[in-house]
Amino acid sequence: VTVREGQGPRDLAQEVLGEPDLWKEILKSNQLTSPSDLRPGMKLVIPVGAIKRSAIDVENARREIQTATDLGARLFAAEKIAQAIALNDEAVKERKGGNWENSSRLAIEARQMAEKSHLETLEKRNTTADAVVTDRSGTVQSREAAEMLWRDLSLYSKLFENSRVRTLSNSYAEISFQDASRIRLNENSQAVIQKMRVDLLSKERDSSVKLEKGAAFALLQTNQKKKKFNLNVPGVKTEINSKNFWVQKDDEATKIANYEGEIKLYSEDETIVIEENQGSRITAGGSVGQSKDLLKSVELLQPKNNAVLSQDTLLLQWNPVPQAQRYLLQVSADYSFKNIIINNENIISDSFLAKDMKDGAYYWTVAAIDKEGFPGPTSARGFFYVFSDTENPFLYVNHPREHDIFQSDTLHIIGETEANVRLFVNGDPVSLKEGSVFHLDHSLRDGINKISVKAVDIGGNETEIVRTVIYASNPEVLVEYDASMKQIQPKTFLARGRTLDLKGKTMSLSSVSVENQLTKNVSRTFADEAGNFQMSIQDIPESLSMFLTVLTPAGYKKEDTLWVQVSKQAPQIILDQIIPTISAEEALIINGTVANAVKLTCNGAEVIVVDEKFSHTLQLTPGTNVIKLIAIDDMDNECVIEHQVIQDTTPPELLDYDIVVKSTAVDDMVEVKVKAADSSGLRRTASVDLQAGDMISSGYLRYNAASQLYEGLFKLPRGKAGGIKLKTVVLEDYYGNQQAIHPN
Numbered sequence: 001v002t003v004r005e006g007q008g009p010r011d012l013a014q015e016v017l018g019e020p021d022l023w024k025e026i027l028k029s030n031q032l033t034s035p036s037d038l039r040p041g042m043k044l045v046i047p048v049g050a051i052k053r054s055a056i057d058v059e060n061a062r063r064e065i066q067t068a069t070d071l072g073a074r075l076f077a078a079e080k081i082a083q084a085i086a087l088n089d090e091a092v093k094e095r096k097g098g099n100w101e102n103s104s105r106l107a108i109e110a111r112q113m114a115e116k117s118h119l120e121t122l123e124k125r126n127t128t129a130d131a132v133v134t135d136r137s138g139t140v141q142s143r144e145a146a147e148m149l150w151r152d153l154s155l156y157s158k159l160f161e162n163s164r165v166r167t168l169s170n171s172y173a174e175i176s177f178q179d180a181s182r183i184r185l186n187e188n189s190q191a192v193i194q195k196m197r198v199d200l201l202s203k204e205r206d207s208s209v210k211l212e213k214g215a216a217f218a219l220l221q222t223n224q225k226k227k228k229f230n231l232n233v234p235g236v237k238t239e240i241n242s243k244n245f246w247v248q249k250d251d252e253a254t255k256i257a258n259y260e261g262e263i264k265l266y267s268e269d270e271t272i273v274i275e276e277n278q279g280s281r282i283t284a285g286g287s288v289g290q291s292k293d294l295l296k297s298v299e300l301l302q303p304k305n306n307a308v309l310s311q312d313t314l315l316l317q318w319n320p321v322p323q324a325q326r327y328l329l330q331v332s333a334d335y336s337f338k339n340i341i342i343n344n345e346n347i348i349s350d351s352f353l354a355k356d357m358k359d360g361a362y363y364w365t366v367a368a369i370d371k372e373g374f375p376g377p378t379s380a381r382g383f384f385y386v387f388s389d390t391e392n393p394f395l396y397v398n399h400p401r402e403h404d405i406f407q408s409d410t411l412h413i414i415g416e417t418e419a420n421v422r423l424f425v426n427g428d429p430v431s432l433k434e435g436s437v438f439h440l441d442h443s444l445r446d447g448i449n450k451i452s453v454k455a456v457d458i459g460g461n462e463t464e465i466v467r468t469v470i471y472a473s474n475p476e477v478l479v480e481y482d483a484s485m486k487q488i489q490p491k492t493f494l495a496r497g498r499t500l501d502l503k504g505k506t507m508s509l510s511s512v513s514v515e516n517q518l519t520k521n522v523s524r525t526f527a528d529e530a531g532n533f534q535m536s537i538q539d540i541p542e543s544l545s546m547f548l549t550v551l552t553p554a555g556y557k558k559e560d561t562l563w564v565q566v567s568k569q570a571p572q573i574i575l576d577q578i579i580p581t582i583s584a585e586e587a588l589i590i591n592g593t594v595a596n597a598v599k600l601t602c603n604g605a606e607v608i609v610v611d612e613k614f615s616h617t618l619q620l621t622p623g624t625n626v627i628k629l630i631a632i633d634d635m636d637n638e639c640v641i642e643h644q645v646i647q648d649t650t651p652p653e654l655l656d657y658d659i660v661v662k663s664t665a666v667d668d669m670v671e672v673k674v675k676a677a678d679s680s681g682l683r684r685t686a687s688v689d690l691q692a693g694d695m696i697s698s699g700y701l702r703y704n705a706a707s708q709l710y711e712g713l714f715k716l717p718r719g720k721a722g723g724i725k726l727k728t729v730v731l732e733d734y735y736g737n738q739q740a741i742h743p744n
Contacts, residue, residue, distance in 0.1 A: 005040040008419040009394070010457070012038075016046050018055075023391070025051075025098040050100035057107035058095060061088045064114040073117040074338065075132045075176050078156030080117035084110045131159040131177050131193060134338055138171025138187070159193055166190035167214070172343055181220040182338070186345065189214020194232060208232060215248035235286020237266040246375055254282045257294055257374045279374040295321050295368040295376035303384045310387060310459040312357045316364065318379065320350040324368035328375050331364045335381070345369065357386050393418045395455040395463040403509065405470045405553050406444060413440040415465075417455045424454040444471035448508035448529050468529060470509065470553050477550055477558035480505045486635055492563040496637045500537040500564050507531055507552045514562075515547040542566050571597035571631035571639040579627060579643045582680055583620060584735035588645060590616045590627070597631035597639070604628075620647040651739035652678035652731035659690075661721045668721035674701055674710040678733040686710045686731055691744075692724040701729075 001016055009023035017025075027033070030044050065084050073081035087110035095103035133140065133153050141150040145162040159165065159175060167173050167185050174184045175193075185191060194208040210232035220243040232238075233254050242261035247254065256263060257279035265272045265280065265288050272288045274280050281289040299319040303309060316329065329352050331342035341362070342354060362385070365378040397415040400406075416437050417423060423430050423438065430440055442451060449471060454464040481487075482503035486494040493500060502514065508531045513524045518541065527533040537546070543565050550558040576591040593612050594600050600607040600614060603626070607616045618627060624646055631639040656675040661668055670690065676682060682703055690697045701710035716724075725744045732738040 003042045054103040061107045061110040068118040077117035077120035084113035134176040135174035139168040140173040184217045186215040239264040298366040298379040300382045307384045317351040321368035328367040392463045393455045393457040421455045472554035503534045511551040517545040651737040668716040670714040681734045683732045689728040691727040
């Protein structure tokens with residue numbers, strides 16, 4: 001390939017390889033180190049065949065993965081399809097990195113693994129009635145009928161009849177059945193799969209799900225004629241002839257919203273039909289409310305359908321729906337919404353800022369939720385594609401160099417960048433002539449100047465180069481000493497202890513040196529870009545003269561003679577007692593002595609001092625309290641004491657307990673274990689009352705540090721421990737916070 005006049009590396013990569021981000025591969029293949037090495041007429045060798053072969057292999061793998069997924073591979077061949085997806089992701093990564101052979105190899109392996117998942121799916125889909133967790137986020141747990149404890153559910157975990165599934169806060173789970181029907185549990189929800197049967201001869205399927213609490217969306221595949229699905233609602237018989245509906249259950253009622261087909265509800269008194277885009281409320285007693293219309297569908301505004309976006313932060317907007325209290329937004333990486341990226345049902349405005357969006361295709365929908373909590377029908381699917389051009393554009397500034405000094409107020413900026421970029425100088429856009437080399441004039445102000453040159457490509461990627469230069473038009477050098485330095489008279493300073501913190505302001509980036517006239521030692525520092533300088537002069541005798549010299553970057557000089565006198569005494573604060581780190585009291589009394597001070601403050605409030613003694617009461621608030629005592633003398637010397645006190649007035653919390661009865665020939669031995677927690681530590685014992693019938697037995701539990709439990713053993717007459725329960729346990733922490741808890 002021959003480089004044409006005005007053709008930059010990104011233009012060349014787009015023309016030959018179809019992807020501008022691969023411009024570095026062109027340089028790498030031709031042993032070039034910078035875009036500026038490209039010259040018109042230069043002959044380049046580009047491995048087009050390997051690059052295109054990699055693209056074809058990656059696309060073939062993607063198609064086979066999609067085919068297997070559509071057949072149900074995430075349900076029936078979850079492990080293999082996950083391996084195929086991971087291999088193809090690696091292939092894409094290698095392709096972007098220019099490792100074409102590795103990319104092709106990985107893509108071929110991904111396609112082969114996807115084909116295996118395809119075959120496994122076809123073999124299994126008609127011989128199993130398992131359900132599978134096909135999508136999850138946050139904390140998702142399950143337990144079988146015979147189990148007492150909940151266990152975490154991983155992606156693609158199998159579920160069976162009588163399996164319970166629950167989601168905790170900020171979590172959701174999608175359960176897919178053999179026929180590709182799906183139920184999506186929202187956060188803080190719990191459901192039981194009551195029936196999940198398949199007749200292998202007739203292929204008839206029968207499923208029943210009971211929502212115990214929370215909310216769920218159901219997407220059923222009703223195109224299979226021999227499919228039955230039942231939603232268990234206490235006191236009501238349901239007949240589901242819908243493939244898309246929503247259910248929510250709490251202690252007071254069950255709500256159902258229907259979006260397609262119809263749902264019939266049979267109670268003792270009447271039959272209610274929930275038509276399309278209607279909802280109904282069923283009380284806990286089984287009373288069925290009349291159907292009501294749902295809110296209208298939402299119209300999506302932006303991004304426009306099929307938009308290609310280059311940023312990873314996107315603003316999603318839609319038209320507001322009258323009477324909507326909030327909105328449900330779902331963003332998925334697939335058309336069927338089996339891989340949801342964003343699931344937010346508490347959006348109160350008509351927009352949402354999606355962050356950290358990775359490259360790929362996305363589908364999104366929005367539904368309006370009314371004041372009773374019924375979600376309306378979802379909007380039409382929106383589609384957009386995120387393709388991030390993450391390569392920063394090439395930019396080089398030849399002139400000026402860092403910290404150059406000029407005596408003219410006009411700066412000539414010379415540099416080079418890529419073609420088709422936007423160029424800015426100190427935020428102002430400048431026009432580029434044809435080609436990538438630029439010559440710009442910029443006005444300087446007296447002193448330090450920061451010159452920012454920024455190139456921005458069409459993908460929004462930026463490269464910025466900042467040069468700091470100095471325009472020195474006036475040879476006069478000024479020095480201003482900081483007002484915080486105590487001056488007895490002009491240029492005669494008072495030092496605290498035997499140290500002087502010399503602070504001031506002069507011309508930016510100047511050299512500042514101080515010579516001790518007694519020892520002839522020299523201390524040096526530099527002013528920063530704002531002209532501020534600071535240095536510490538130590539081991540000062542009672543009186544000292546110093547010689548200060550300021551040398552500017554332009555070579556101008558300023559000299560001063562300074563005098564220093566030492567303040568010998570400093571204030572002191574002596575406390576009568578150590579301030580505790582943790583307290584259960586509402587107020588803290590601080591007593592002590594202060595010497596050589598004219599003022600004492602505690603957390604900014606002045607403290608009364610009588611004959612160098614003080615007593616101060618400070619009100620504490622729950623949590624961390626910062627206590628700062630400051631004593632100041634007439635020279636503004638300070639003595640500071642700072643402590644943190646945590647106020648803990650919260651009694652211990654009962655987490656769990658267990659009672660085990662073991663009978664012997666003559667006695668019933670009752671073993672009691674109690675689990676508690678407290679941030680400041682638990683007392684070694686806890687008193688308990690046990691009740692068995694009319695008999696109450698009292699005693700103490702001892703804290704076992706190894707098991708982190710309170711434990712105790714109680715002896716009762718044989719046969720008296722039946723139905724025994726924990727009546728009362730008194731928990732106390734180290735700071736006296738106590739709570740009597742009655743679990744039963």
